[in-house]
Structure formats: C-alpha cells, structure tokens
Amino acid sequence: MTGTILVADDDGAIRTVLNQALSRAGYDVRCTGNAATLWSWIDRGEGDLVITDVIMPDENAFELLPRVKKRRPDLPVVVISAQNTFMTAIRASERGAYEYLPKPFDLKELISVVGRALAEPRSRQLEKLPDVGEPMPLVGRSPAMQEIYRVLARLMQTDLTVLIHGESGTGKELVARALHDYGKRRKGPFVAINMAAIPKELIEAELFGYEKGAFTGATSRHPGRFEQAEGGTLFLDEIGDMPMEAQTRLLRVLQEGEYTTVGGRTPLRTNVRIVAATNRDLRQWIGQGLFREDLYFRLNVVPLRLPPLRERKEDVPDLAHHFFAVCEAEGLPVKRMDTEAVAALQNHRWPGNVRELENLIRRIAALYPEDVITAQHIENELDDGPAQPAATPAGNPSETLQESVERHLSDYFAEFGSALPPPGLYHRIMRDVEYPLVSAALAATRGNQIKAAELLGVNRNTLRKKIRDLDVRMMRGVR
CATH class of the missing domain: 1.10.8.60 (Helicase, Ruva Protein; domain 3)
Structure with missing residues (x-):
C-alpha cells in the first residue's frame, strides 16, 4: 500500500511511534501537534488519510471533523483518543470518522485499519445526532468495554437485529437503550418486554395484541408490543423463555415483516428494529429442542457479548x-x-x-x-468481605438454577438407578433455591428478620425455621 498519512497528536512520543510504524509499512507520513496545521494540509487537498487525536491544543477533533467531511468527504479519518468513553466512540462515528481506536492501541491493528480505509475509500453522510452533552449510558474504560463501544458505534445507523448475551446484571437493557437512543430510530418508541416475567400463555397476546372476543376476557381490541414499538425499537429480554408457539410467530415477523393479532385474520405490516437478549446458551437449548434454530440465526445477525x-x-x-x-x-x-x-x-x-x-x-x-x-x-x-463469593449450600456457586436441577437429576439417577424414582428430589432442589433467596432477603434488610419476612411474604416464624433448617449463616447484628 502507498499513500500519504496525515498525523495530528499533541504528544510527541505518539507522533514518533506512528511516524516510524507507518513509514515501515510503506506510507509517506506527515506529523503535526496542532489542528491548525492539519486543517491547512487538508484544505490544500493533501493527504490520503488522517489520524488525529481528539484533544488538541487549539481545537477539538470533533469540531474539526464536520469541516473535513464537508471539504473532502472521501478523506478517511481515524480518531484516536485516551478519553475512551462510550460517547467518544459515538461522536467519532456520527461525525463521520472511518474508525475510532482507544489509546493505548495496537500498532498492527492501526496499520490494518489504515490499509482497509485506503483500499475502500467511502463517502457517507450521516444524520447528525443531537448535542447530548456527556451523559454516560454505559460506563467503563476497560478493553472489553472499548470493543463494545466500537461495535455499538458501527451499529447506530443500521437496523440490523442484535442478540445480546450476558449474565444477569451486566446491563443488557442499557445496551439496547443505547442502540435506540443514539441510533436513527431514536425519535420512535423504545418498548421492552421481559419474556421471563410474563406467563407463557399470555406472551403471544402481549407481543402481537389481540382482537375483541379472541378469548375469554378479551372485551376489546388490545394493541401488542409490536404495534406499540412501531417505528422504533422492540427489546425482547430473556428471549430464551419464549414458548415455541410464540417463537414460530416471531420467526414469521423476522422473515416476512408482518404478523397477525391473536384472533385476527388480516396480516399487519411492522417496521421495528429487534434487539433481543439472553443469559442462556441458546445453542444448548436448540440441542434440547427448547429453541428454534432458524429463529436463533435470524436473531443472531450481530451477536454482542457483555462481559461480567x-x-x-x-x-x-x-x-x-x-x-x-x-x-x-x-x-x-x-x-x-x-x-x-x-x-x-x-x-x-x-x-x-x-x-x-x-x-x-x-x-x-x-x-x-x-x-x-x-x-x-x-x-x-x-458481609463476607471483599473477596468472598456468595455462599451456597452445595455445588458451584455460579451455576444457574437449570444447571442445579440437571446436576441433582444426574446425581440421583447415578445413585438410585433409572428404574427407581429419585426420592426427595423436590426438597433438595428447593433447598438450593431457598438458601440464596433467604440469604438475599436478610442481606437486603441488613439482617432484620421482621423486614425480611415481609419482603418474602412469609410469617416470621416460618422465616426463622427456614434459617434454622437451611443453616443460613447470619450477618452481624441480625435482629
């Protein structure tokens, strides 16, 4: 590859490193420590690609980028920054940067980005996002989060279906909201539905709506979440808990762009972006016949894993x-x-x-x-100190309830044989469920048994018996 690379960074060491690396790769390199010199080069039509830091002594690169894209729309600009926030990635993308790389960056990756940009020059006019100041919908500067920011920045101006994988509490809905709030559908509604929180027999009616008389109690027409999200984003949380019948209906929406209400006959066209999320391994569920493989591939257009x-x-x-x-x-x-x-x-x-x-x-x-x-x-x-994981009565403390049940079944059949019904299975599994539940209630109420009993909706004597039977380790100051 050949070409002239314009480098702007107020850090002399960064300029030296980039100059040496790019020169060894066969490029002509011109370096400056300020935005004024960079703009003069660009204005005169010089350079084939720009690498610029965000913070410059005389001008912010995000203020310079719109002028660059207006003056020379085909000039690729690679933004580098030590700020490393979600909004840095978003602003770089919406102002037309070809790529954003957080400092410290890998030189091999930078050389690869430069090669791609010069091999595939492009010009695109992106809808300008509103000035949102510096909100922090997502927080973190770790390498894992930087990669997520970069992926999200590329997805903002698309309608691609996204499947977010992550444990409970990792922020899956925050990511879905960020995709909506900073994407091209931000003027439309954001509608979220948690499959695990709705009785399975009601999910189809909740998603697609129902007509008057469709079932007992349907006294009037009710719009579903697809209709409510029209023109915006529909977030399907815990998609693995969707029953098979609803999966079939959802597959048709993704394939044909239309659906029918429960009790309805006329297909309705839909214009929504689908973002789904799960804390389960859907591929394992496919093997168990619990999730449709064709639906998985339709949802998994862009997989995004949130790290714990x-x-x-x-x-x-x-x-x-x-x-x-x-x-x-x-x-x-x-x-x-x-x-x-x-x-x-x-x-x-x-x-x-x-x-x-x-x-x-x-x-x-x-x-x-x-x-x-x-x-x-x-x-x-x-309670347990900073480095101690939450205790459980048995098994791996990180295992899911599903894994716990499967482990108990395996242990029982290994012990008693498949010809005999496994005795006491219910009570042993309930112990694994009740122990963390009681522990969490006591922790949330700082050990106050009266409040913990109210939180759980049980009698205080019942809670005391559970604490004794389960041998729940008590906090200091329990009342």
Missing part, C-alpha cells in the same frame, strides 16, 4: 463513582471513597455484576452518615 463485572474489574472505580453521582443527583448526601475502599470493591467477586454494585452503592449512600466511605463500610455491606 469480574472480567472487567478495572471498571469498578468508574462505575462506583458514577453510581455515587447518580445518588447525589437524586438528593442523597455526597460521598467519596478512600483508596482502601476502592481496593475492597475491586477485590470482590461480584456475582450479581453491575446491578449488585449499583445496589451496594445506593445502600451505602442512603445508610451511612460519613462523608468518606472506607473499606470497613464496604466489607460490612458485603
């Missing part, structure tokens, strides 16, 4: 500060953490992911009068 918090612990401080800021905006006292408190947060396993961290921060902001949060505060609220 334990895989991006470097984001914990930013997330904690963000949640404290949210609490402050809601009227709670201002808090700050000392370095030991931050370390305690980072050492915790976070089985509940970002949602667990958010709940912890909200609880601390509301309950503790101190302005400075220490490691002792964190450890008190985590």
